[in-house]
Amino acid sequence: MPKDGGIGASTTRREDARFLTGNGRYTDDINLRGQTYVHFLRSEVAHGRINGIDTSAAEAMPGVIKIFTAADFSAAGGLPCGWQVTDRHGQPMQEPKHPILAEGKVRHVGDPICGIVAETLEQARDAAEAIELDIEELPAVVDMVAALQDGATKVHDDLTSNLCYDWSLGEENLEAVTEAFKNAAHVVSLDLINNRLCANPMETRVAIGDYDPWADQHTLYTTSQNPHVIRLLMGAFVLSLPEHKLRVVAPDVGGGFGSKIYHYAEEAFCTHAAKILKRPVKWTSTRSEAFLSDAHARDHISTVELALDADHKFTALRSKTIANMGAYLSTFAPSIPTWLHGTLMAGPYTTPLIHVNVRAVFTNTVAVDAYRGAGRPEATFQLERLIDKAARELGVEPADLRRKNFINPDQFPYQTPVALEYDSGNFHATMDKAMALADYAGIEARAAEAAKRGKLRGIGMSQYIEACGIAPSNLVGQLGARAGLYETATVRVNATGSISVLTGCHSHGQGHETSFPQIVADMIGIDASQIDLVHGDTANTPMGMGTYGSRSIAVGGSALVKATGKIIDKAKKIAAHLLEAAPEDIELKDGKFSVAGTDKSIDWASVTLAAYVPHNYPLEEMEPGLEETAFYDPNNFTFPSGCYICEVEVDPETGKVDIVNFTAADDFGTVINPMIVEGQVHGGLAQGIGQAMTENCVYDENGQLLSGSFMDYTMPRADDVPGFTVDHSQFTLCTHNPLGAKGCGEAGAIGAPPAVVNAVIDALHRGGHRHVSHVDMPVTPQRVWAAMQK
Amino acid sequence: MYAFDFVKPASLDEAVAALGQEGAQPLSGGQTLLASMKQRLNAPDVLVSLRGIAALKGVSREGDALVIGAATTHATVAAEAASDYPGLAALAGQIGDPSVRNMGTLGGSLANNDPSACYPAGVLGSGATVVTNRREIAADDFFQGMFTTALEEGEIITSVRFPIPQKAAYAKFLQPASRFALTAAYVAKFADGVRVAITGASEEGVFRWAEAEAALASDFRPEALDGLSVPADGMIGDLHGTPAYRAHLVGVMTRRAVAAAG
Structure with missing residues (x-):
């Protein structure tokens, strides 16, 4: 070598x-000869009926080339969903049309209504203000629970309700699970919210459509994580362009984190408009638009329960979740709370009986889809918070309770009750390593020292496993994927x-x-x-x-x-x-x-x-x-795993949490470039800590996004995260790919949130606030302070 | 951003004349105004920059007072006020981030009177005098509620005169996203009394906490504030803090400011 x-x-x-x-050469750095600019007039209301669009005055404005509405896309298909989930009764999910420009109704703040193409961007924006919209505002459906009630206003009039699907995993175990809970020596239950996030890559989305009449060739320059997927989805399902007539270029892309997987309306718009106008059409998202049009993430409400026997062995797990889809189905949205979430509910444990139920719901909010971790952070958060709570209620050390229930190294390959077969792992080894690196045993002394300074110090851990290396095509095909992987x-x-x-x-x-x-x-x-x-x-x-x-x-x-x-x-x-x-x-x-x-x-x-x-x-x-x-085409998923330990200090006067130590011991199998892997872990941890401590997408009851800028949406900054201790020495090889590699990109975002919250709860308990069993993410100063007051 | 005309006069008189035009607005550091113009929320016909007027800039000692020109940046105040008035310099050094501190100005911040801005607390807490092209306005009369001041149409802040206290400190609890003050307290101890100004908390903008001033006047220690609190009524409630939380932070930050002042 x-x-x-x-x-x-x-x-x-x-x-x-x-x-x-x-x-670097990013999409916005590309400027084509004769290029025009599009500005999208977006809905300012969350839900409304479009009674009229008068563009006549706007069309006469200087520099305006054409104003497009839904009528200009009557021959185009809707934006396709790449995954069809089948519900617990064997029926396909409800799948509404997702038009390129709003047809008949607007369904979230930011829903594009008109695309104004002009010689300059400012001319397009000026013209947008001259468009007269006649929109009859309708009641907004924002709250997920209310959206599922009988008689709730429907986001899509042609669907029977706001329920996208009612899906279960382990349905055949339902009776046995119920029985196990009846016979349990201990039952622990926890209600959780997995907070809604916005990915916010540093580079906002950009699309440039170009059409070459000489070759009858379309080119789309776009900020994408997967140009071939965009070519397939947009070509085959939206614009009816064969692959050999459509080139998709994703040059340097400034971060994706999942939000740039999906096929977005603006890409199809620019591609189509460029041919109509015979000039390139460019769109560059502002940060404000990104908050209103990029797919959001997470947004689950869950109840999770664990049954244990007298020896503290897990005997059954029950998880019920309501997952927000937003107003339309984004490309992979239905798969996230189901196959990328329910299947991880065994975690690294031998829980023999598991039942998972997920109801996905339409609301008048931006579409929700995958974001770093995608389903697996939500599963890990449920499990690792619940086990921490169980340990507290049983009065045992959380690490010991985990160990007692680990799948042991000699049990691989291990078939879980939720469809996955883990090929390798050694959970004891990563836990041992993390506990040693974090000096877990020394917390008592450090907490005592912190108490002298008036701070509440606590420690928390999480032991995650994720399914990566997505994925065996024939398997995901059976699960509803409309693509090979x-x-x-x-x-x-x-x-x-x-x-x-x-x-x-x-x-x-x-x-x-x-x-x-x-x-x-x-x-x-x-x-x-x-x-x-x-x-x-x-x-x-x-x-x-x-x-x-x-x-x-x-x-x-x-x-x-x-x-x-x-x-x-x-x-x-x-x-x-x-x-x-x-x-x-x-x-x-x-x-x-x-x-x-x-x-x-x-x-x-x-x-x-x-x-x-x-x-x-x-x-x-x-x-x-x-x-x-x-x-x-892989034979199986890969299964990275690891143990994360977070140590915090809470200011009891203000509720402010400082992370003082963070240790990550990961099993990624073979590592190609250790420095890059360490960087990937750092980035994932920063985003996981962001979810746990700072980030939150909040809508008001009218569907207005309250956290629509960096003045209110708190991205984690350098001083919000500590220096990390990262280790990947305790590895087991992936057994079914030639490298033995498992993947490392998402681990940090999966394992960090429960470790942070567990540490905060530990700090509060050590500080005497023993009534606090949970604090929802993000654990902002206000929330921690309020929890201490009860 | 809409089209606008831009002028950069070199003297105060020229600036006053330029501001007499229809739709004219003064521009200092532009940290609020330019952002709102980019979002098309503000559309002046003429922007009159005050940054070219030398008389509006600088930090100077005049007897027992420190006089700071209205167009002086936060970064300049943080550096140049440090020896004469360290409490105020420290406040200026905590505003925004380096790019904000090198563009934003004292006068711009005061004229805007954002309820979460830092400078209003420093000015009110110091009992400073706001000097304009027309008159002198005591800080107690200047701040008149959220985004509202005593300034009249066409009136320009030229400088602010800060009496220098024996001790002063600013304790700021950050709004985590914007890093404005979620709640912050400025405490200044003078020979004849103590002033306590609170920003970020009240729907009425910056205010003096009279009870705390009285308690500290006789006993300038954090413990003197034990048992004192402000009511949650009238406090700001938003994503980052309820009125009750802000009312609580008023007490915490005031105690911390007293402790820091020493």
């Missing part, structure tokens, strides 16, 4: 050079030995341009600087499903191993020909092919040159050239 650039090397991120010197890689070796790796994954902060070449460098034994990664453009990369669900290394990296393996097989045959030996006698080491047991050898570049200048080449046996593609 190349000492600085192979698997396991903390190679410096090569993409940072351009980012840090201002040479394989990944692809093409390894294009050039004549002089340099390599272009083409992937269907997309890098928007993950450092793929550094870590993917490390895999190839490691396998061939050449320097990683000879290898470049190409991604983000459907015109020059193979069909792939993109980047989310901590899948890129586990799935895309595995495709890359397969493709590189094919390259090595062929290169060995060429080398064998050149060395006049049998292919099976050829060894590849440090970029050199040699004949086993001899001193005969030839270097990598000589072989690659022979492939493209085949003067001395077995042409009768092999084609020239050295380029291979592999598709990799």
